Amino acid sequence: MRENFLNARDYVPKEGDVFLVDTNVLVCLFTPFTDTDKSIGRQYEDFIINRNPKLVIPSMVLSEFVSTNLKNKYNIFKGLNGIDIAYKEYRMLPEFEEELEHLKNVIDRQILKIMEKTDDDFTEIDIMECFSGAAESFDFSDKYYVELAKRKGLKILTNDFDFSVVKDVDIVTTNNKFFKLN
Numbered sequence: 001m002r003e004n005f006l007n008a009r010d011y012v013p014k015e016g017d018v019f020l021v022d023t024n025v026l027v028c029l030f031t032p033f034t035d036t037d038k039s040i041g042r043q044y045e046d047f048i049i050n051r052n053p054k055l056v057i058p059s060m061v062l063s064e065f066v067s068t069n070l071k072n073k074y075n076i077f078k079g080l081n082g083i084d085i086a087y088k089e090y091r092m093l094p095e096f097e098e099e100l101e102h103l104k105n106v107i108d109r110q111i112l113k114i115m116e117k118t119d120d121d122f123t124e125i126d127i128m129e130c131f132s133g134a135a136e137s138f139d140f141s142d143k144y145y146v147e148l149a150k151r152k153g154l155k156i157l158t159n160d161f162d163f164s165v166v167k168d169v170d171i172v173t174t175n176n177k178f179f180k181l182n
Contacts, residue, residue, distance in 0.1 A: 004170050005178040008047040018054045022158035023064040030106050031069050043174040056118040066103055073099045121151050
C-alpha cells in the first residue's frame, strides 16, 4: 500500500487536517441510488461522526453532485415510465422540479451543515496541468481537485479508484482496492 492512501476506517485526523469531499462520497452519503451506495455511505458517515474531521467542498463538487443526481433521476424516470424522453424535455416536468427542490434542501440542510465552502482557486491553478496524464483513467475534475488539494494542503476524501494514480496528495478512503496497490 502506498503511504498517501489512508484508510478512513481507522485514520485519526491530525490537527490541521482538512478534507476535500469528492462527489462520489456526497452521493453515497446523501443521495444513494443503490444498496452498495448506502453501504459505502455508512462507512464515510462513521468517519465523519466518529472522527469529526474538518470537511470542505468547492463549487465544482456541488456542481457535479447536482448534475449526477439529476441525470440519475432522469435515467430512473425514463426506465420506470418506459419512455424515451430528451433530457431537455424532462427538465420541463414536475419530477425534475421536485428533484431540484430536494437537492437544494439536501445541500442547504445537510451538506453545508457539516462542510465548509472553499474557493476553487481557479485563477491560481495551472489548468494545463489538469490535462496531463490523459492516458490514465482520471478525469479533468479529479485532476483539478488534486491541484486544488496541493495548493491548499488538503486531503481528498473519496471512494473513486481513479485517484489511485495520485502520488502527491493524501487520499482518505474506505475503498479496499487502494490498499492492494504497491
